[in-house]
Every structure is written in structure tokens, then in C-alpha cells.
Amino acid sequence: MGRNGMRVLVIGGGVGGLCLAQGLRGAGVDVTVFERDGGPDERRQGYRLRISPEGEASLRACLPPPLRELLVATAHRRGENGLDAYDEHLAPQWAPSFDDPRGERPDKVDALDRDVLRRILLAGLEPVVRYGRTFTRCERLPDGGVRACFADGSSARGDVLVAADGANSRVRAQLLPDRLPADLGVRTVFSRITRADAVRAGLPEPLQDRFSYVIGSDGSHLGLMPMSFRDGVRETAGRLYPGLRLPETGDYYMAVLNVHRADLGMPDAEFFALDGPGLCRFAAARTAGWHPGLRGVFRHARPELTFGVALRAHTPVVPWETGPVVPLGDAVHTMPPSGGVGANTAVRDAAALTEALTAVDRGERGLADAVTAYQKAMVEYATEGVEMSLRIARWSIKKVNAGG
Ligand SMILES: Cc1cc2nc3c(=O)[nH]c(=O)nc-3n(C[C@H](O)[C@H](O)[C@H](O)COP(=O)(O)OP(=O)(O)OC[C@H]3O[C@@H](n4cnc5c(N)ncnc54)[C@H](O)[C@@H]3O)c2cc1C
CATH class of the missing domain: 3.30.9.30 (D-Amino Acid Oxidase; Chain A, domain 2)
Incomplete structure (x- = not known):
């Protein structure tokens, strides 16, 4: 139990949900993650994730020191500061460079293997991750809490339910069935x-x-x-x-x-x-x-x-109702991987929500106030992320046909 006895249920043990669980556990808040996969090895997710300065700062904020060190030691070895574009015969076209305030810092984390990141995010969370639990629906309880129901017939009660179940979120499908990301x-x-x-x-x-x-x-x-x-x-x-x-x-x-x-x-x-x-x-x-x-x-x-x-993309990004069900990551702001910021935005949510819910658990803030402030900031930076990703997607494929 956390200091106030607050109990947080996280639906989805992906990048965002696990990062949040690390942050909350580090802060002494009671958290349980419900993941539909049968175990950590069920799916290979071994592709490369670009990590932005904000993403790196958020991962560092949520992880304990030994895992931070491991993150650095398993990151991409070379710094990245741009790309070279060619035509199909390899005639150079142009070579834009990206600004990175981290410069050539030797401990910079600018790309990670997703499988490796997932394992690092799972480290130490064994007692709080429940596998094989597919969320089906939730209900508000008279005491202000929320009950999550799972496909295996089980259920769990929490004071807060975090929808971290990705782009095809079942939580969103129940609460906001029309908020599907556009193709x-x-x-x-x-x-x-x-x-x-x-x-x-x-x-x-x-x-x-x-x-x-x-x-x-x-x-x-x-x-x-x-x-x-x-x-x-x-x-x-x-x-x-x-x-x-x-x-x-x-x-x-x-x-x-x-x-x-x-x-x-x-x-x-x-x-x-x-x-x-x-x-x-x-x-x-x-x-x-x-x-x-x-x-x-x-x-x-x-x-x-x-x-x-x-x-696919959520455009515009809109906040969910301020209650005990709080969105995080692709569930609320799906964006195309063209910008390399979807996971970065999910871990940024995790760091922000860790701070907000820790303050609630400590009795320093009311839940509605903390969730409103979290969602306000999240909508702002997630909108920037979606717009940037769409600009790049449109630049590369002129026919991109949604999002305005
Ligand atoms: C190939 C590829 C490359 C990418 N490259 C980058 C990149 O370079 N940089 C970057 O920032 N982003 C990148 N992204 C985007 C990034 O992967 C996502 O934005 C990020 O994973 C979102 O995190 P999340 O925690 O919201 O969702 P997810 O990581 O998708 O996690 C959702 C979790 O919820 C679980 N779940 C779903 N439904 C249920 C249910 N009903 N009950 C219980 N559990 C459920 C899923 O099994 C999953 O584990 C890339 C995406 C792809 C596909």
C-alpha cells in the first residue's frame, strides 16, 4: 500500500505502462500492471527505438540507478545527428541534421533495442506484473474507485486505472468509442x-x-x-x-x-x-x-x-474525462513512427504521471486536480509529437491522407 493506501491499476505492460510502474514503485506507490501477453517472452519486439532528449530524461527519472546505468551501457554506440537521403540509385539528395542538446555526451541514450528496453523496464517488477490478464471492461464504484474486469473472469479494484494498453486500447473503446486513430x-x-x-x-x-x-x-x-x-x-x-x-x-x-x-x-x-x-x-x-x-x-x-x-494517428489529441481512469501513451496519442517519438511521449507521460500520482498518494494534491494538470500538459506535448510525425510522414509520402 502507498502512504494514503492509494492503489493504481495499470492496463498494459508496454513501454509506457512499465515505465510508470517503475516510477510509482520507486516512489512507494502501490501499483499493479495487467498485461494480456502470457509472459515476457511471448512476443519478439526487437526493433530499434530512437530515444529523444525528453524520452531519455523521463526514463532516467523513473528508473532506479542500477537500471539507469544498464540503459546507458546497452544503448546505441554511436551518436546520431542527422540523416542522408538518396535516390534509389544512391545519388545523394540532401542531408538534414537534427539538433540534439545532448551533443556528444558519452552517456547519452539516443537509441535502444526495444526488447532490451522492455527487459530493463521489467527488472524488479516481477511482484507487480500480472501476465495473461486481458482487460475487457471497467466500472466506476460508488466509493470513487474503479474495478477492472479481465477475460479470465477475474477483476481488480483500484483508486486509479491507467489506460496504457496501446493504439488499440480496449479501455478507450469502452470510454470513448469514437476516438479511433485515423488511418x-x-x-x-x-x-x-x-x-x-x-x-x-x-x-x-x-x-x-x-x-x-x-x-x-x-x-x-x-x-x-x-x-x-x-x-x-x-x-x-x-x-x-x-x-x-x-x-x-x-x-x-x-x-x-x-x-x-x-x-x-x-x-x-x-x-x-x-x-x-x-x-x-x-x-x-x-x-x-x-x-x-x-x-x-x-x-x-x-x-x-x-x-x-x-x-495511424490521433489528431487532434484530446484529454479524457477527469476521473479515476487516466490515459497514457498510444492509447490517447497514437502517432506514426516516422517522427520516432511515440515511445518517447509514452515514457514522458509515465514520468509526469508518476509525479502527479505520487503527490496524490502523499496527500499533497487531490486526484482530479493532479489528473487535470497531467492531461493538460500531456495534450500539449503529445500534439507537438503527432504534428511533427505527420509532417515527416507527409514529407516522405506525399499522399498521406488523413490528419487534416
Ligand atoms: C516498428 C516501430 C518502430 C517504432 N519506432 C519508434 C521510435 O524509434 N521511437 C519512438 O519513440 N517510438 C517508436 N515507435 C512507437 C512506439 O513503439 C509506441 O509509441 C510505444 O510502444 C507506445 O507505448 P505504449 O506503452 O503506449 O503502448 P505499447 O508499447 O503498445 O504497449 C501496450 C501494451 O498493452 C498490452 N495490451 C493491449 N491490450 C490489452 C488488454 N486488453 N489487456 C491487457 N493488456 C493489453 C499490449 O500487449 C502491450 O504490451 C515505433 C513503433 C513501431 C511499430
Whole structure:
């Protein structure tokens, strides 16, 4: 129990929900996370996440010191300050640079492997994460609290319920059924290629250590992002946080192929029915006429880590009603990954909500007041994140067809 006996139920053990649980536990607030996956190994989520200055600060704020150190030690090894854009024959187009107030700080965390991040966020939370609990609905209780019901027939009572159940949030579906994120019309193949395979297949040297973007003449666009670890992640965890098993992973590239629905050459349903090998074949065919150094990318992609998604966005971002049900992350502000800020915004929510709910637990603030202030700030920075992501999505795919 927290100091005031406040009990927080978090629906969804993704990036945002787990970060919040770390923050609240660190502050001594009673928190339980309900996750529909059967366990931490049920899904591979091993793609690369760009981490912004705000995202890094929020992760640091929520994690205890040993996990902060582990975050730094398992982050991307090279600093990133821009991208190089090419046409499909690798003729350079332009090379915008990004401002990063962190400069070349040696302990900067500017990209993480999502599987590694998830394991770090789960460390120490074993007693409070309940797996195999699919949220179905919630109800307000006469005492001001809330009851969450799960598909297995169980339920839990809390003073606050945090909807951290992602872009297809069931909590949002119950409370705000019309607030679905809009489909932007862009279909994306996300994939992963082992670095050594890509280099062996002839990935040109200038693309090996940079964020590269290739603009195809047929409307396909390829983003290629290196993920290079400082040391072996398993050994690093063994040294800094004995007992924590991190996934075995070597250096890789995350490849992102964007195609507008109208240019897919197949109906949407057919695209989404493609499995990993099918998606790799689709992407290899789309890039078959490109520079020889790029053709190997999807031929060597790992099918089990290849998946297709529809880019979606909540626009505008609107606050939920101020009550015991509080939104966090993609549930309230889905945005396309083009801006690389969705997870950063979710952990920013987690840090802000940790502060707000800790103050409530300590009796320093009323719940309604704390939740209103949290949502006001969240809507402001999340709107910036959505707008920035949409600008980049529109820049890369001119036909992006929603969001105003
Ligand atoms: C390929 C890809 C690349 C990306 N790259 C970046 C990047 O570089 N930088 C960045 O900032 N963002 C990136 N994003 C976006 C980022 O992944 C999301 O914004 C982020 O994961 C949102 O966190 P969340 O906690 O809100 O939701 P999620 O991480 O999606 O977590 C939701 C959790 O809720 C669980 N859940 C769902 N329904 C239920 C239910 N009914 N009951 C119980 N549990 C449930 C799910 O199993 C899941 O664990 C990327 C996204 C993709 C797909």
C-alpha cells in the first residue's frame, strides 16, 4: 500500500505502462500492471527505438540507478545527428541534421533495442506484473474507485486505472468509442537485418553507420537505421544487474519500407495477410531495381522479425474525462513512427504521471486536480509529437491522407 493506501491499476505492460510502474514503485506507490501477453517472452519486439532528449530524461527519472546505468551501457554506440537521403540509385539528395542538446555526451541514450528496453523496464517488477490478464471492461464504484474486469473472469479494484494498453486500447473503446486513430493510408514493412549480413551483401560504406533514407521512383521509401551495441548486452547485464537475462542480440539494421496503400499493387487485405517471408519477398521485389548495394537488404532480412503495419494517428489529441481512469501513451496519442517519438511521449507521460500520482498518494494534491494538470500538459506535448510525425510522414509520402 502507498502512504494514503492509494492503489493504481495499470492496463498494459508496454513501454509506457512499465515505465510508470517503475516510477510509482520507486516512489512507494502501490501499483499493479495487467498485461494480456502470457509472459515476457511471448512476443519478439526487437526493433530499434530512437530515444529523444525528453524520452531519455523521463526514463532516467523513473528508473532506479542500477537500471539507469544498464540503459546507458546497452544503448546505441554511436551518436546520431542527422540523416542522408538518396535516390534509389544512391545519388545523394540532401542531408538534414537534427539538433540534439545532448551533443556528444558519452552517456547519452539516443537509441535502444526495444526488447532490451522492455527487459530493463521489467527488472524488479516481477511482484507487480500480472501476465495473461486481458482487460475487457471497467466500472466506476460508488466509493470513487474503479474495478477492472479481465477475460479470465477475474477483476481488480483500484483508486486509479491507467489506460496504457496501446493504439488499440480496449479501455478507450469502452470510454470513448469514437476516438479511433485515423488511418494515414501508408503501409509499412518493418524488418531487421543482421549487420554482418547486410555488409556482406554489399551495403555501401557510407550507409553502414548512418541513418539513411532512400526515395524510390515508384513511391516506395526505405529508412535504414543502424543499431550497434557498445558491448555484448548479456555480459553487460550480468556485470551491472546480476540475475537479469537480456535477449541475445548483435548489431543490426532496422529497415522501414513505406508504401502508400494506392501503390501497394494488391488489396489491403492481401498485404496484411502476408507473413514474414511474404513481406520480405514483397519488399525485395519493390527494391529489385534499386542500386545493387540496396538489393540485399530485404533478401537478408529476418522473416521472423518482419511485420507490416498501417500508420495511424490521433489528431487532434484530446484529454479524457477527469476521473479515476487516466490515459497514457498510444492509447490517447497514437502517432506514426516516422517522427520516432511515440515511445518517447509514452515514457514522458509515465514520468509526469508518476509525479502527479505520487503527490496524490502523499496527500499533497487531490486526484482530479493532479489528473487535470497531467492531461493538460500531456495534450500539449503529445500534439507537438503527432504534428511533427505527420509532417515527416507527409514529407516522405506525399499522399498521406488523413490528419487534416
Ligand atoms: C516498428 C516501430 C518502430 C517504432 N519506432 C519508434 C521510435 O524509434 N521511437 C519512438 O519513440 N517510438 C517508436 N515507435 C512507437 C512506439 O513503439 C509506441 O509509441 C510505444 O510502444 C507506445 O507505448 P505504449 O506503452 O503506449 O503502448 P505499447 O508499447 O503498445 O504497449 C501496450 C501494451 O498493452 C498490452 N495490451 C493491449 N491490450 C490489452 C488488454 N486488453 N489487456 C491487457 N493488456 C493489453 C499490449 O500487449 C502491450 O504490451 C515505433 C513503433 C513501431 C511499430
